[in-house]
Amino acid sequence: MTVTSVSRGRIEKTLISLGLIALSLMLVYTQWLQKWDHVIYDTHLKQWSHPAPDDIVIIAIDKKSLAKLGRWPWSRQVHARLIDILHQAGSKAVALNIIFSESDQSDHRADHILADALRQHGRVVLPVLPEQDQLHAQLTETLPIPILAAAAARLGHVDMELDEDGVNRHMFLKAGLGSAKWPQLAVAMLELEGINTTPSFNGHPPNPNLVNTWVRDYGALLPYAGPPGHFQRISYADVVLGNVPAETFRNKFVLVGATAAGLGDALPTPVSGFGQAMPGVEIQANILDSLRHNRSVQPLGLPWQFLLTGVLVLSSLFLYARLSPGGSLLVTAGLLALPLVFSIVLLREQHLWFPPSAALLGLGLSYPLWSWRRLVAATRSLLAQKERAQVTLHSIGDAVIATDAQGVVEYINPAAESLTGWTGKQAQGRAINTLFHVVNEQSREDITDPVSRCLQAGRSITYPDHSAVLSRDGSEERAIRATASPIRNQQGDVLGAVIVFNDVTETRRMAQQMEYQATHDALTELPNRILLQVQLQGAIERSIRSELQLVLLFVDLDRFKSVNDAFGHTIGDSLLKAAGMRLKDCSRKIDMVARFGGDEFVIVLENIHHEAQVTSIAAKVQKTLEQPYMIEERECFITASIGISLFPKDGQDAETLLKNADAAMYRAKEKGRNIAQYYSEEMNIHSKERLLLEHELRHAMERNQLVLHYQPQVDLKTGKVLAVEALLRWQHPHLGLIAPAEFISLAEETGLIVPIGQWVVQTATTQAKAWQTEGLPPLRVAINLSPRQFMEQRITGMIADILQRSGLEPCYLELEITENLIMKDLENAVATLQILKSMGVQLAIDDFGTGYSSLSNLKRFPIDRLKIDQSFVRDIATNPDDAAITLAIIAMARSMKLKVIAEGVETEEQLNYLKSHACDEMQGYYFSPPLPADKIAAILKAH
CATH class of the missing domain: 3.30.450.20 (PAS domain)
Known part of the structure; x- marks a missing residue:
């Protein structure tokens, strides 16, 4: 190697080093990679959440409050009542994040009443914010009206800055027009407690040239405690209506502000999630929490960013010069982690933010550039000296x-x-x-x-x-x-x-692993549908050669969805794995067990001599699956419905055999589940009819084919009609009036029950209100909620919305739910019932006595009525068991101060028996069949 080539190599190394360092430092200075720094910061912030403190409470002006207290804005007497409640409760400090820039025009006394409440409390902070009426117009400070500003303990600004990506990451402890004179709202609250937060922050000297400029100072990054809803929220309406114990606010910081959509300010934050904003009052709670616990984050100064970035990039170049290409690659992988490690350590331990993207890019470019320089040098040497070919082969x-x-x-x-x-x-x-x-x-x-x-x-x-x-x-x-x-x-x-x-x-x-993953179910590790099709075709060919029968068992796990809904997907997945293992264990070595999808499995039986052998195997499968499963200390039970198809009798190819076995399985489920059913030709006809019915049901609502009939519910003491139950009917253009028993299960399976159920509630409440408008006596309208409808997360919101639109008072709506439905997910069901009850809706347990709820659980249900199932009423006068059950239900209801209604009353004998035992209300054909709305109106007018 000549002196010239050595010198040239050193020059190239130096230029690469200087170029990379210059590029990295330029990126630090220009912040061109700030978007990626934001991504890294946001990602880490989501992992850095901590529990919300117990002594910070948000009183939310939410949808519920608007529904109960009326349209916004409310009279300031309402806010005064809230301040008085918080004062009596002994709250530590209150931030009333509501703008009072104008007097209350609807109630001139309200401002004075609110001012008195503020003075009486003595620890209430009101907000200040900048506003600009028009584009390019001069900024103004929006303050509370003088009487309220004077009564408040402090004023604090609620100004927020959005980064260029529209996300709020920063807070400013002081801000104001011309000078940063107003403390941040949370800072003002802490000042009431004698806590001064500004000394630990870097501020700027006043600038007299910024007279008409909104000035922000003492800035820092805000480390959010968690996503929206992380802090304890209490509805404004619940507080002013006295539904919240005073202890809830004793010695606590209370922030009052809007969370209802479209009412208050809400900003995107790093922890909000896609498309979700955080209400301004909750951002203020985050600021308060971070300042109290010294969690606020300061960006690392530019000189320190230059130093760290330069050292990191330079260290890689220093190491590359002393390592082999393979060693350099390993070192690069380690070095790429260093900026992230430094950034995370500084953030967590020192509450300093070091943007790592510039260093990451510099390190990422260093290896290919250094490798390129090495490759150029190797190529030059290879061309210069032929003997270096062996060196190249070695490398x-x-x-x-x-x-x-x-x-x-x-x-x-x-x-x-x-x-x-x-x-x-x-x-x-x-x-x-x-x-x-x-x-x-x-x-x-x-x-x-x-x-x-x-x-x-x-x-x-x-x-x-x-x-x-x-x-x-x-x-x-x-x-x-x-x-x-x-x-x-x-x-x-x-x-x-x-x-x-x-x-x-x-x-x-890896190729073998990918092939395995493509042909096997990831959860159970059984062959999947793809491999099933291939191997089933091979089994068909073997069956033709051996002249022995081939059989498909299509296995569906009954009640699996109930277990999954009640206990969660983790237990559901474990149950599927255990069921798959049992199927594998109880099958012969020559048989194939595959997961078809969801809770469905397929067993391929080869070398079958007669159908009795198939029946025996199917029974063995059912017995194996119905044994209890112990999963995470929970005992789970399932059964299996099995459809059976035979080759060549029920199909000549894999697709037909699977389709027919599937049809047989659905027939087994229709017969009552836990049944093994052989395929027959009429099942295809039934399947086609069912598909046609499903198709027509999907269009029934838009074609106005669904109607409601109403059956009266009568008070036994007075004989008056107190209520009606809304009963769904399908007025089919060709089949006539179809009872719900023929299509409700289909609606449940397809999910159509949700829009249908919403239509029923909307129609029934609208009709009840219409009867009242006609001058008829107010009637309670009872509506049966289906399991699928009740489990919808937005059921309470839907009911509230419909009541508001129909104008019907909640006390005239009664929702009927079966006890089995409640017991599927007791805790969530009770919570939903309590919300509905708080709205004023009446609640009844339908078909009571047919389920398995205990008396202790029944006491937890916020219900008004028990509805005796008609199966007990039918033979009540002749069957001692039915009579005993009915009397027990009536006695239980009396002890719990609940009303009792008996359904299915058809004879005078049943009527007299129930009347003699003090049943409150009755319903049945003895009084009236279900009738259209106009005929119900006629009955009411006659009464």
């Missing part, structure tokens, strides 16, 4: 062996040494087939020497797929991809051969 990753024309090894590079176990000295002079031992991975047979064929034919020979080279001692085997090519002189004569091969063991393993 490449591919294994290379060169032989002479007789197949005797002349050269072997380090990669080949590693794969064969032979060193260069040991290999030289040996025949290629003595050290390069290649076998077929699958058959284990030796592969005929391709090198000899290459030398004889004078052309390249590629080793077959699934080739593997054995090490010298046979202890290790590596999958390879290899080619033997002839070496020729200028005249074209074959001088030898070169074998180039590389290790593809890991690549082949």
